Amino acid sequence: MNRRTLLALAAGAALLASGCTGTGSSTKGADAEAPDDPAKVSGTITVLTHRTDLVQDGTMKKYAAEFNETYPKVKVEFDGITDYEGEVKIRMNTENYGDVLMIPSVIEKKDYPRFFASLGSEAERSKKYRFTDFTTVDGKVYGQSPLGALPGFIYNKKVWRQAGVTEWPTTPAEFLAGLKAIKSKTDAIPYYTNFKDKWPLSQWTDAKGSVSCDEQATTRLAEGNPWAEGADLRVADTLLHDIVHEGLVEKDPTTTNWEASKPKLAKGEIATMWLGSWAVIQMQGAAKQAGADPDDIGFMPFPAQKGGTFCAVTSPDYNQAVNVNSSHKEAARAWIDWFTEKSGYAQDNLALSPLKDAPLPGVLKPYEEAGVKLLELDDSKGAEVKSIDNRSEVGIYKPDYRQELVDLARGARKGDVDDFLDGLGEKWTETQKSLGS
Template identity: 35%
Template sequence: MRLKKFVAIGTAVVLSLSCVACSSNSKKSNDKTTNNQPSTEATDNASKGDDTSNDVDTSSNEALSYENIVLGESYTDISTTIKFYNNRTDLNQEDYSGKKWSDYVAEFNQMYPNIKVEIDADTTYAESALLRLQSGNYGDILMIPEVDKTDLSKYFVSYGDIDTMNNQVRYATDMAYDGQVYGVAYMGTARGIVYNKAVFEKAGVTTLPTTPDEFIAALQAIKDNTDATPLYTNYAAGWTMSAWDDYISGTATGDTTYKNQKLIHAKDPFADQGNQTGPYAVYKVLYDAVAGGLTEDDFTTTDWEGCKGMINNGQIGCMVLGSWAYPQMVSAGDHGDDIGYMSFPVTVDGKQYASSGPDYRLGINKNSSEDNQKAAMVFVKWLTEKSGFAYNENGIPVGANDDNFPELYKAFDGIELVSDDPAITGEEDLLNLINADSDLMVSAGGNTKVQQIIEHAANKDMTFDEIMADWNAKWTSAQEANSVTVNQ
């Protein structure tokens, strides 16, 4: 792992996606990760996979593959204990309203009674997981943190080749390198906006906005006709800011190759495209909302835990968050039926798109014993294909042929869900390098730059075009530092 990238990513509060949130101690929490102190279970309950002195050569273990596992039949003779290191501390909480880890493990043990699963959930997962990898103390299964693709085989077992795995699971190429797949997502998410339907209706917004201009107009209507905060930024939480990066690729371009193939070679990717599409259009929505007084009065005092109840009871109009946030807002009060989910307001050539991607991907420790590797792969396949976990958590199912989508995705009828294509061979880590050298950390936990948009918009000390020009200059400098060919 390159030291520069390790430091850059490790100091980010969270990863993007994607797909993270903060755990709560409230009655109906349904969160994804927390920013509290790290768990100490790992050192107390180290599994066989934690001892790197017992390295196992899995290159000859050809029978171990995701495709070949038949649940309930394969590896039923194994008796072992495996550790699953993850970020879902909420699934360990007594007041959690959904299925807990203990429930899932109990169901798994009905099929595999001799494979014990210890859950090690960490409150500072995004940072701690990287450190665990370096120490070798990362259990048998873990949610893969942000590592170089070239390093995947150093830490994880292959589930199978890309062609095979594409027929088994969604998002197979996301954690693949040199033709092998090293991570299987435990669920997928879509990128959109969680909103209060009653607030929009009271404001007179009867048709959901499909362009940035329409969205700003809707926020203005909420301000003019209701007492709700039109758009709640969640600035103070920090990690919530990186969610904005998730909309600049497929959602804003309709192009599945944009993020991993074109962005790194783009000349001034943050420049105005002139048609309300692309990264410029996405970030400008935030700037215009803040500059227009359409967000909270004091962005420094936003409250992540409190905002859930606030949107549930109609004090907030909407928040830009992935679909993972929807169930949390529904369960945060007595007005769950008022919570809706809509696509981000960008239209490309008359059509709307919504980026869809994996939440954390599950990797299996290369240094675990052979039995533990087999047991771990069995548990991963059971969790993704038999447990109903993705459906229960309002996620997109992972099985390649599983179309049992939760109710909230009906909001995307007529909107095409698009997933990012992988990088070109030989360029798998180029985006990471440009991110690190530019300090922008696009789609890699880059919450600071988005916070700065809010700060400049509120202080009126820098125009949006000046911000984007600065980003373009940093991007160009990073491209030059890495000898990247720039497409004019």
């Protein structure tokens, strides 16, 4: 998983379908059946992908070669797209948007049957796969993510040990104390905001559910105030504010650099960043290139517990779907099933497998050993949350308001943090009322 993936997960998640009208396909409600006999499946399929890096370095071609060992009569071609969201949105105003594609976040959930063929019932697929609820419409599933991720703090274990902190903090206060120890006992920047690149700030919304250990966290956003006292986003945003306000970040957040931050964390010049499990492999790679020890890269959950247990929310990457207009739906479905179950894509990216019975990746071994509870959020109210977010212009999946929060915390703008967060809550709940939520 790379930066573009997370941009799609976070910033892209707030987009609505205002600019995508589609063609009103006459094949609405079509199914992409799983093939019974691989030897009889044939045709050439085009797979649209945001993973241009894997197309360019030949990795996707290797996956296709392995796929052909099972499906010899299917030819797989890849179309790697840099501006995936923007370009695919335009293509979807026609019927020519590949045979297999990652579902652009611009498409509203209710419109999935217009654009994609069903992969089967949610009741059946949910027994085997994670994340089925994210693409379910009227009981049918229209997409499947090939991997998942968990939110958490990427940290340099060596630096934290040098500061005398060997156990994961269990409260925001303990976490702040750990960062203060790093500042006083090491030369590392305790926390790095990645303010200038913006998108990492939107990752803080992923704390929802992890703080409260509540699988209904998305429903709470749709029905309540995300910044009420003790609510997930109130706790997360207050922690971010306090980290900055206490001077535990880089000297000038406006000069941060995402790419440069990776080797700095790997070498111990930066101690901590809030990102997700997807970033571990990137930090380990940076460590190898910098001559540092990849084993120094750690991953810890948000500092909050329920009943003495940490919780972490699992979330899907882009969901693969079959174009409802495809002439080779069976071959396209074969690719999705194989890529999800047999390709090793999740393992190659040290990511969470979409298969419920698959073991956790090695990077999450500490989570398993510590008994961290993994949650899959109920996304049945996800579309309502996006509508409220869009109409209110709060932007919980965008970086803007957290840039304002950081500026507030570092004194670059005037204001009180409680008033600021209360104001977000008022805008949110007023919009709820106007939409009848």
